[in-house]
Amino acid sequence: MKKCMVLILSIFYLGVMPSEAQEFNWYKGNTHCHTLNSDGDSYPRQVIRWYRDHEYNFLFITDHNIITEIKYLDTDPDDDFLLIQGEEVTDSYQGIPVHLNALNSQIHIEPQHGDSVIETLQNNADAILEAGAVPQINHPNWRWSFTDKEISQTKGVHLFELYNAHPDCNNFSAGGRPGMEDIWDKILSKGILMYGIASDDAHDYVGEFTPRKSNPGTGWIMVKARELSTEAIMDAIQKGQFFSTLGVLLKDICITQTQYRIDIKPYKDAAYTTTFIGQDGVILKEVYGTTAEYTFNGNELYVRARIVESSGRIACTQPVFLSKD
Numbered sequence: 001m002k003k004c005m006v007l008i009l010s011i012f013y014l015g016v017m018p019s020e021a022q023e024f025n026w027y028k029g030n031t032h033c034h035t036l037n038s039d040g041d042s043y044p045r046q047v048i049r050w051y052r053d054h055e056y057n058f059l060f061i062t063d064h065n066i067i068t069e070i071k072y073l074d075t076d077p078d079d080d081f082l083l084i085q086g087e088e089v090t091d092s093y094q095g096i097p098v099h100l101n102a103l104n105s106q107i108h109i110e111p112q113h114g115d116s117v118i119e120t121l122q123n124n125a126d127a128i129l130e131a132g133a134v135p136q137i138n139h140p141n142w143r144w145s146f147t148d149k150e151i152s153q154t155k156g157v158h159l160f161e162l163y164n165a166h167p168d169c170n171n172f173s174a175g176g177r178p179g180m181e182d183i184w185d186k187i188l189s190k191g192i193l194m195y196g197i198a199s200d201d202a203h204d205y206v207g208e209f210t211p212r213k214s215n216p217g218t219g220w221i222m223v224k225a226r227e228l229s230t231e232a233i234m235d236a237i238q239k240g241q242f243f244s245t246l247g248v249l250l251k252d253i254c255i256t257q258t259q260y261r262i263d264i265k266p267y268k269d270a271a272y273t274t275t276f277i278g279q280d281g282v283i284l285k286e287v288y289g290t291t292a293e294y295t296f297n298g299n300e301l302y303v304r305a306r307i308v309e310s311s312g313r314i315a316c317t318q319p320v321f322l323s324k325d
C-alpha cells in the first residue's frame with residue numbers, strides 16, 4: 001500500500017496535541033452564560049453552583065457588556081473547578097445582532113460599532129484581541145444575523161458557535177436555511193481555520209427546565225489539556241484541542257500523519273454513526289460502532305467528524321487541514 005504523504009497544516013495536534021505518553025485530561029466546560037449582572041435570572045454564585053454541581057470543570061461567565069469579576073467568586077483557585085473571566089461584547093448593526101465573547105478578558109470592552117456587519121464583527125474582534133482576550137463569534141443564526149460570508153472576512157477569529165443552546169439560535173438546517181455545520185464547511189472550504197464551539201448561552205437557572213427556555217447543561221466542550229488552569233485551558237481551546245457535544249462523550253481523538261481516529265465512550269446500548277467530512281461538506285466515510293478511523297488521501301483539504309448517537313445526541317470534532325506533501 002502506498003504510504004500516504006500528508007502534511008497537517010493546522011496548528012491542531014501534531015507536536016501540539018498531547019501524545020499518549022504525556023499526561024492529559026479531558027475537562028468539561030461552558031464558554032457562554034449569563035447572570036443577574038446582565039439578563040440571567042440568578043446571581044453569579046448560584047450560576048457557578050449549578051455548573052459545579054453538574055460536574056463541569058470550568059466556566060466562563062460572559063455577561064452582556066460587563067465583566068463579572070471572578071476574583072470575588074473563585075474562592076479556591078486550586079480546587080477542581082475553574083472560573084475564567086469573560087464578557088459578551090454585545091453590539092449590533094442596523095438592528096442586526098453582532099455578539100462576540102471575549103474569553104479570558106481582564107478588562108471591560110465597549111462595543112465598537114461599524115458601518116456594516118463585517119466591520120462591526122472586525123472592530124469588536126480587534127478590540128478583544130487588543131485587550132489580550134480570545135474572540136468567539138456567537139450565534140450567527142440568531143435572527144439570521146450573518147453567514148459564512150461575513151465570518152470568513154473577519155480576521156483573527158478562530159472560534160465560533162457551532163451550537164448555541166439558546167432555543168432561538170437556529171443551529172440546524174431547515175426550510176432552505178443553512179445550519180451551523182453548513183456555514184462551518186463553507187468557512188473551512190475557503191481554507192480558513194475555524195473551530196466550532198458548543199455552548200449553553202444559559203440565562204434561566206430557576207424553575208422548570210424546558211426546551212423553550214435558555215437552561216444550562218445542553219451544549220458544552222470537552223477540552224484535552226495537561227491541567228485545569230486558565231493558561232492550559234485557553235491554550236488548548238485556541239489550538240482546537242477539544243470537541244463540542246450535546247451529550248455524546250468520546251474517550252479520545254487521535255490524529256497522526258495518516259489517520260483521524262475517534263474512540264467513543266458508549267452510553268448504555270446506544271448505537272453510533274461517525275461521519276468524516278471534508279471540503280464542501282462532502283461525506284468522506286461513515287463508520288458504525290464505537291471506534292471510527294479515517295485514512296487521509298491528501299486531497300480532502302480538511303477532515304472533521306460528526307458523531308451521532310441513537311438517542312439523537314451529537315458531537316463534532318475539530319477540523320484538521322491537510323495538504324499533499
Ligand SMILES: [Zn+2]
Pocket residue numbers: 088099138139
Ligand atoms: Zn448573544
Ligand SMILES: [Zn+2]
Pocket residue numbers: 032033034088201
Ligand atoms: Zn449570550
